[in-house]
Amino acid sequence: MGKPKIYRNFTTVEFYDSYLGNSTEDIPFWLEVTKNDQEILDIGCGTGRVAIPLGIQGKTVYGIDNSMAMLQAFREKINNQYPQLKNQIHIHQQDMRSFHIDKKFHTMIIPDISFNHLATNQDVNDTLQSINQHLFPGGKLILEVINPIRVVTNQTKTIHKHVQTGKYFLTWTLGKYIHDKQIYETANYYQYCDAQGKPENDKITQVNIYYRFYYPQEMDYILEANGFRIINKYGGYDQSPFTGKEDLQIYIVRKNK
Template identity: 30%
Template sequence: MQVKLKVYTPIQNLMKNEFDAYADFYDKWNENFISDIPLWLEYARKCGSPVLELCCGTGRILLPIAREGIEITGLDVSEKMLDKAREKLNQEPEEAKKKVTLFQGDMRNFHLKKEFNFIFIPFNSFLVLLSTEEQNNCLRSAYKHLSSQGRLAISMFNADLSRAEGVLRSEGDILEDYPQEGDTTEIFSYQFFDKPKQIIKVRFFVDSTKAGGELFRKTIDLKMRYFFQDEFEKILSSNGFETVELFGNYDKAPFKEDSPFMIFVAKKVLS
């Protein structure tokens, strides 16, 4: 079978807002990733309204929280991701719709003129902030918006530095009937570590095969700054937070060296 390859998102020509590139297939890609939702629901219930999700994307977590009758604001930089969230919100019952406010904005600097009892940044989203200045700006903005008894939670992967570099792998992400009926889309990726800078560089190939075998490829690059436990607790501390809980997984297992995640829950240190 002859395979025609067409690259329609050249690597050097990525969109200005790189997260727009994920919007079309993000939900299909992540439909089986639900293991984090119960933890976020638990904290949203425990801390109470209002809640703020930074980097809310398509509302994967925000909508289940709103369905519980909790008032939630979602902030995201990508208008396309927010459009998907709005489309989904329109399908929700009126009661849930009333609980949601969506803002296009940047987690590095936002002014919502409101305090929240729970602020969270899920699913590695904080890691896109590559510089210390960006990380501090985000945490400073979060600090200003957190109520005195509130909680800030940030979840990220626990970097596995033994993972092979430059090896194209499939995590079994196959999207049927995307982008069109009859198409099959597979997502492959490979990664390199910049260990001195603690940056992981991932390149995704989003390969869509037509029924006739013709292949279309979309290429997306992502850089993430990974952290270590002690380092991140110091970053939180230097921005006025004290870590009160640290989990290694969404079932609240205590963090260990080989845990898949680091989920920090912090409170404000009040002077």
């Protein structure tokens, strides 16, 4: 029997790039921390939000994701918008917990808090061991996770514009925190509307996602126990030091030699 899916019902990409996948706030960070790296493995690459800017900078990028729908959207972007990157970007449908690529890397990244989708300790250990197997000794891993200083269980409705169709849609989130498992379960809703937010019809798309929360000392220990040493820990994309008050924990670690 195969492993259970890391996240549930995350098969639609209809709204992804308009709501999440179109963000560029962190792109300068990923370009900066990989500026001396020529070949990169992007784990949880999604629709190519980070991989494509890296490719534009002349880097060779390998991307893995377990969502076929995400990867199909990624391929369509390459074919239709960035054909010059066809020989630089290589994508594979693989589970981060058990991926296999017939090569090793000096640099890997896990953007978009994808590491938070690993729900169990076994998931975490399997992922870091898979990374270890594909990372050269002394190789670099850069990842980000949520800093669980607060849990927002519900988000009010907001209006967004679809990047491809120009249509407007509402989105809102209902969530709950399962304390004994450190899991934040969310139901994310999307509904087409007019520019004022009036729904077009009764059709609502629901996407269920969960996030495992890692507390700061816990995350430090997980990385160190799996054969990595922490080089830098940031609290933001400006590379400011982590103090514990920020929304993110951003790590640059190296595999022990």
